[in-house]
Amino acid sequence: MNDDAFLPVALRLDDAEILIVGGGGIAANKTRLVMSRGATIHVIARALGPEMRRWHEEGRFRLAGESVGAALLDALLPRMRAVFAATDDEAVNRLVADRARAHNVLVCAVDDPEPSSFITPAIIDRRPVQIAIMTGGAAPVLARRLRLQIEALLPEGLGRLARFMRGRRPWIRERLPEVTARRRAWEMFVDGPGAEAALAGRDDAAQAALERAVSGHSRVGEAWLVGAGPGDPDMLTLAALRLMQNCDSVLYDQLIPEAILERVRRDAVRVFVGKQKSRHSLPQAEINAELIRRAQAGERVLRLKGGDPFIFGRGGEEMEALLAAGVRVRVIPGITAASGCGALAGIPLTHRDCAQICVFLTGHARADGTLALDWPTLARRGQTLVIYMGLTPLAELCARLTEHGLPPDWPAAVIERGTRPDQRVHAGTLATLAALARERAVSSPALIIIGEVVRHRGAVG
Ligand SMILES: C[S@@+](CC[C@H](N)C(=O)[O-])C[C@H]1O[C@@H](n2cnc3c(N)ncnc32)[C@H](O)[C@@H]1O
Structure with missing residues (x-):
């Protein structure tokens, strides 16, 4: 067994x-x-x-x-x-x-x-709400500890609220026969003051709030640009998690691991828009069009993006396209790869001794394959460079920085699949890093950190 x-x-x-x-x-x-x-x-x-x-x-x-x-x-x-x-x-x-x-x-x-x-299982009992916690018999003490922690989060009147909602189901079904509309009205109610009233046993006030939710409801969609962080589900924000659990559909790409997708509402429609082996990612214009189409059809469409949506994530373009189409947009920041990878690799991004500036840049090449970067500004001491999408041009990056004045033994590191269970950190110098990455067959996603902060790397865990 x-x-x-x-x-x-x-x-x-x-x-x-x-x-x-x-x-x-x-x-x-x-x-x-x-x-x-x-x-x-x-x-x-x-x-x-x-x-x-x-x-x-x-x-x-x-x-x-x-x-x-x-x-x-x-x-x-x-x-x-x-x-x-x-x-x-x-x-x-x-x-x-x-x-x-x-x-x-x-x-x-x-x-x-x-x-x-x-x-x-260990049971949290706020009947009719019951929460069961199981460890498959492996660790009953852990289950009991979790029960205590969850108990502390749940309002005492939860059962009262559930009973109120149960009692209103026939009433609301009559007024809103359509499932999605009904679910939204309930969500509006649960997220608003009506739920608080029902929790406190003030059923008249709760009923009034429910009536408002039912009549105020209209099928206006929204788009949510949500940062999912660098891959570890523990690094999702509470806001991201809440929206993930309330969306009707989700557009995601290869930066979003299954462990995060699992936390999206189970019956939300999943649309993969990222790169697959056989084909490139959906062109940005098509992603924008899909977001607009779904929001205009009344969906709450979630664009789940790796890291932060506004850092090398094209979230800005998506926001502009959506707003231009008259769609309501919410943006939820996420932990960007720089902070997530730096923290989990034990590499600070700034340090009083050696790095007063931290520059985030992309190593994504132009159409002609060249890197259009301001090399003299980048090849300075006293700063940290964090390079997104820098794995392919790593050799050129290191060479150009050395050409423009940084010493060949300047510290540099690659963090591969940062924050994920199979994270690897490869530390070297501008002279050695590209060969090291090749030798160790480093693959994407990978983040490059260049600067003396790499010497301050601590054995965190
Ligand atoms: C299109 S950019 C998206 C960045 C994202 N918006 C953010 O804030 O982290 C993708 C690049 O981010 C970096 N990246 C994202 N997640 C990473 C991870 N878990 N480990 C290492 N690098 C990562 C890699 O450089 C990757 O090529």
Whole structure:
């Protein structure tokens, strides 16, 4: 069995019979879990702890027997929807699990995933909102810690809000029969003061806000130019994440790894506009046209861009085209490759001792293949050069900087796939870097940092 084998699903219990084997604290925990879901509970236990005894006296479960004999189990199991083997004796739990599996009944041997056909997650309970956290049985302590952290973020009245929304579903369906329009009205409500009112139990104010959201709604699309950072999903901003989860469609390119795309709303339409082996990227004009077309059709279209949209990302052009077409645009900055790669490689971009200026430049060649750069300005001491798209022309870059006055032993580094799990940092000098990159078969995306800051590189991790 591997840790990935468990799929979180929710089990209906209000019409079910459940067997709990055990009468101590472990069994009490499981009994408490199922008791409030309306299940009929049977318990097999030699002795009952204080809590179990009280529940038994209150008639919350039926004591079916004292020991787990095969005859008793075979009589009970066929009726059960699920069984908890919750004694403190692993051998007994495994015996129960074996019998249950033989009868094809779901079984959870507590703290023992191996013989179990289901396990119970850590649960955050704001019913009807419930959040389950699972580690596949690998690290229950971690799951409990996560539960505490998430608990702290969730308003106490979450259940109240969900109940309010549930109650208004028929009403809103009647007024807005179209799914997208309805979803937007709900989103407007959830993001606005109405949700706050429902959380606080002020249903009249919540209803008024919902009516505003329903009537104020119109199918006006928007375009969101969002920086996704250099590749590590932890470097997404909260604003980026929120918009990623609210968009109708997303246009993305090869700088966006799957780990980030996974955080986009699952039913958003994905449109790849980047380079593939067989073809070049979609021309910029076509990307602009696609963004405009989707926004004008009423979509909230997300243009997800590597790093920051306004740094060598053509976000400026997209914004201009969209605004010219009368589309509402929002721009969300992202961590640009320079800061992401510098930080994760332990290379500061400025340093009081050696770099008072930091220049971001692109090594993207002109149509004739030449680099049109102001070499005398770039080949200065006291500054850091951060070069985007500089891998192909690396040899020329290093040669021209040396020609214009920087020493051949001037520090320089290439950061390959910065911030990603397979990041590599290659440090050398203007004289050695191009050969080093060739030798090590460095590939894109790669960022070049040139300057004495490279000497200050720290072993971060
Ligand atoms: C078209 S530019 C986009 C830059 C982006 N808008 C930003 O702010 O980072 C693409 C270049 O950014 C650099 N780059 C982006 N992500 C990178 C990463 N994770 N590691 C190294 N370089 C990266 C590379 O130089 C790549 O060729």
